[in-house]
Amino acid sequence: xxxxxxxxxxxxxxxxxxxxxxxxxxxxxxxxxxxxxxxxxxxxxxxxxxxxxxxxxxxxxxxxxxxxxxxxxxxxxxxxxxxxxxxxxxxxxxxxxxxxxxxxxxxxxxxxxxxxxxxxxxxxxxxxxxxxxxxxxxxxxxxxxxxxxxxxxxxxxxxxxxxxxxxxxxxxxxxxxxxxxxxxxxxxxxxxxxxxxxxxxxxxxxxxxxxxxxxxxxxxxxxxxxxxxxxxxxxxxxxxxxxxxxxxxxxxxxxxxxxxxxxxxxxxxxxxxxxxxxxxxxxxxxxxxxxxxxxxxxxxxxxxxxxxxxxxxxxxxxxxxxxxxxxxxxxxxxxxxxxxxxxxxxxxxxxxxxxxxxxxxxxxxxxxxxxxxxxxxxxxxxxxxxxxxxxxxxxxxxx
Amino acid sequence: xxxxxxxxxxxxxxxxxxxxxxxxxxxxxxxxxxxxxxxxxxxxxxxxxxxxxxxxxxxxxxxxxxxxxxxxxxxxxxxxxxxxxxxxxxxxxxxxxxxxxxxxxxxxxxxxxxxxxxxxxxxxxxxxxxxxxxxxxxxxxxxxxxxxxxxxxxxxxxxxxxxxxxxxxxxxxxxxxxxxxxxxxxxxxxxxxxxxxxxxxxxxxxxxxxxxxxxxxxxxxxxxxxxxxxxxxxxxxxxxxxxxxxxxxxxxxxxxxxxxxxxxxxxxxxxxxxxxxxxxxxxxxxxxxxxxxxxxxxxxxxxxxxxxxxxxxxxxxxxxxxxxxxxxxxxxxxxxxxxxxxxxxxxxxxxxxxxxxxxxxxxxxxxxxxxxxxxxxxxxxxxxxxxxxxxxxxxxxxx
Numbered sequence: 001x002x003x004x005x006x007x008x009x010x011x012x013x014x015x016x017x018x019x020x021x022x023x024x025x026x027x028x029x030x031x032x033x034x035x036x037x038x039x040x041x042x043x044x045x046x047x048x049x050x051x052x053x054x055x056x057x058x059x060x061x062x063x064x065x066x067x068x069x070x071x072x073x074x075x076x077x078x079x080x081x082x083x084x085x086x087x088x089x090x091x092x093x094x095x096x097x098x099x100x101x102x103x104x105x106x107x108x109x110x111x112x113x114x115x116x117x118x119x120x121x122x123x124x125x126x127x128x129x130x131x132x133x134x135x136x137x138x139x140x141x142x143x144x145x146x147x148x149x150x151x152x153x154x155x156x157x158x159x160x161x162x163x164x165x166x167x168x169x170x171x172x173x174x175x176x177x178x179x180x181x182x183x184x185x186x187x188x189x190x191x192x193x194x195x196x197x198x199x200x201x202x203x204x205x206x207x208x209x210x211x212x213x214x215x216x217x218x219x220x221x222x223x224x225x226x227x228x229x230x231x232x233x234x235x236x237x238x239x240x241x242x243x244x245x246x247x248x249x250x251x252x253x254x255x256x257x258x259x260x261x262x263x264x265x266x267x268x269x270x271x272x273x274x275x276x277x278x279x280x281x282x283x284x285x286x287x288x289x290x291x292x293x294x295x296x297x298x299x300x301x302x303x304x305x306x307x308x309x310x311x312x313x314x315x316x317x318x319x320x321x322x323x324x325x326x327x328x329x330x331x332x333x334x335x336x337x338x339x340x341x342x343x344x345x346x347x348x349x350x351x352x353x354x355x356x357x358x359x360x361x362x363x364x365x366x367x368x369x370x371x372x373x374x375x376x377x378x379x380x381x382x383x384x385x386x387x388x389x390x391x392x393x394x395x396x397x398x399x
Numbered sequence: 400x401x402x403x404x405x406x407x408x409x410x411x412x413x414x415x416x417x418x419x420x421x422x423x424x425x426x427x428x429x430x431x432x433x434x435x436x437x438x439x440x441x442x443x444x445x446x447x448x449x450x451x452x453x454x455x456x457x458x459x460x461x462x463x464x465x466x467x468x469x470x471x472x473x474x475x476x477x478x479x480x481x482x483x484x485x486x487x488x489x490x491x492x493x494x495x496x497x498x499x500x501x502x503x504x505x506x507x508x509x510x511x512x513x514x515x516x517x518x519x520x521x522x523x524x525x526x527x528x529x530x531x532x533x534x535x536x537x538x539x540x541x542x543x544x545x546x547x548x549x550x551x552x553x554x555x556x557x558x559x560x561x562x563x564x565x566x567x568x569x570x571x572x573x574x575x576x577x578x579x580x581x582x583x584x585x586x587x588x589x590x591x592x593x594x595x596x597x598x599x600x601x602x603x604x605x606x607x608x609x610x611x612x613x614x615x616x617x618x619x620x621x622x623x624x625x626x627x628x629x630x631x632x633x634x635x636x637x638x639x640x641x642x643x644x645x646x647x648x649x650x651x652x653x654x655x656x657x658x659x660x661x662x663x664x665x666x667x668x669x670x671x672x673x674x675x676x677x678x679x680x681x682x683x684x685x686x687x688x689x690x691x692x693x694x695x696x697x698x699x700x701x702x703x704x705x706x707x708x709x710x711x712x713x714x715x716x717x718x719x720x721x722x723x724x725x726x727x728x729x730x731x732x733x734x735x736x737x738x739x740x741x742x743x744x745x746x747x748x749x750x751x752x753x754x755x756x757x758x759x760x761x762x763x764x765x766x767x768x769x770x771x772x773x774x775x776x777x778x779x780x781x782x783x784x785x786x787x788x789x790x791x792x793x794x795x796x797x798x
Binding site for chain 1: 412413414415417438442444445446447448449450451452453462466469617736738739741742743744745766767770771775776
């Protein structure tokens, strides 16, 4: 039995007119009419979910147990090899002035030369700690510290605002001291390398701001969890563009094929994702498909674009792939209402389709219809239990 | 104030057409129209309930705390007297060949002579451990080990399939060694007794397979819990046919009168149960009535029979007994959809009737109407709290 988990990132909205409510979605409607619906609180009522913690919960891994900071997932998603107790950060290449005051956290959002600049920082060594750096998308990257005695108990160097000086990392517990010290040494040496690098000279010649500082945040330590396949006896695969989602999937041991054209933006190629799903479903039981564009549009406050993304997902993805599965689950990892431009704790409509569920009155996957759906209000950790019960792999408690 | 808890075992179904949805149930409908309804997850969302654990939860005893294996409940149900830290097993009389390979786990499902054979194994002694054996229904029975130093940390002798050799019990923790050794000695001596017993000679003469082995499973150790009456200040009574349910009720200290004709099968005498309820309600506050047939029909995949059982329960039981109570609760201990033929984690419709509840829109006790009922989604442990609140015996938290 094949299961599809389709996540429209941040798809929930606030207000009377929501993206899901406004969008024309004939294929999702058809599933909703014969499926059962409800409202999903990914991390529980009133908790504003991060994308990483939410995905752990959706996969059935309690983030209270497994979440060790976003850096580890980002590093995974970037394709870095993490060993037990390595520590990773999310990075931006940004711009500082001569006093180390941040003038642009994203180096003008211009990617020119960033590949070369990130590459120039890779493979450093500080004592017994090895450093790996990898460019992901736009100004973003991942920074991995590998060696003994590391800890995620350190503060960020990224001040998260402009006009403020680059921060020195500090230990927030004694075990973080080595890591903070190495992060500071790395940041300093990186600045020296970046300042002199030809790619930055080229940027200056073309009138771009210099990408002359590494801003690090989200320290995460890696512990190897029980794999998705060990836990559920289901072979899982992830079809996504965004590094974070691929990282979360790889963290639980799903296969994560490369999907050219899946960019994790609103211009992602959903046809490429469709083709990837068609390939992946052949030798996997559980296919996780992630589309980021809905969330991006929500953060930008662009309700029309968000609505269009939902319509594209229905027409270009759901229309083609739903028929390949016996179980289809469609929901989001949190709400990102265009009216709020940020993640909110509002629950997300969820649809669970299988030809033997108890259909409810909801005829559409949207806030107003699913809020009285037959599933009621559920949490992220409930989803895999539902799947296991329907695929016949749930364990009975008692006899 | 008198409370009725009527459990239709495994009554929940999947799909558009459920047994409760299809059945003609005028008396339940009447209660549903003026009562409040909801969906019951006996052990919590996504947990597939066993019958034993579910009944503990329905009675307000958390199975995570109280569940110590099914053998103890089965032994109780069979009427054996258990002392603190006795260990009990569920047994089959089965058939093995000369190499001790199991050829039939149920001795041809023929009860001829099984009463005598079970009786022949009763009252053995191995050192300081006394053995009691009791026949229950069909090929099934209970085996009780009573004495010091016993443990449920032992494996079954029942291989749970044919064509496989009778297993030797083994300790799964050091404290199980004595119990495993005694179970093996008993099994060996039982085989010798059974082989030579006149009842088996009679079975052979009539062309039946020999019932020549005791297959034991489900070791359970007994700890005496706080009684139902101590816990709730309510005098409870159980009207049931199946040994397991009587055992669970006796475990929590309910009275368990014998109900001749209540068989725990689809041919049970519901008139006899009605009469038993009419007697029991006189001197009890809380009457638990269990009907097994709905679950049996679900396991057999027989949707029509399951629907008929619901109709019989409505006509022969609810019609006569509901009026004797101020509070009437009707639900199941789990779902056993005929489409799945096994227990599932799907929640079960529940009806709570009292003349002062807040009636909801549900006009029937069925999946599609109760999924939006006024109780919402509740768990087994919620039920007794609801009862205590309505009978005025709930304790306030705070002042």
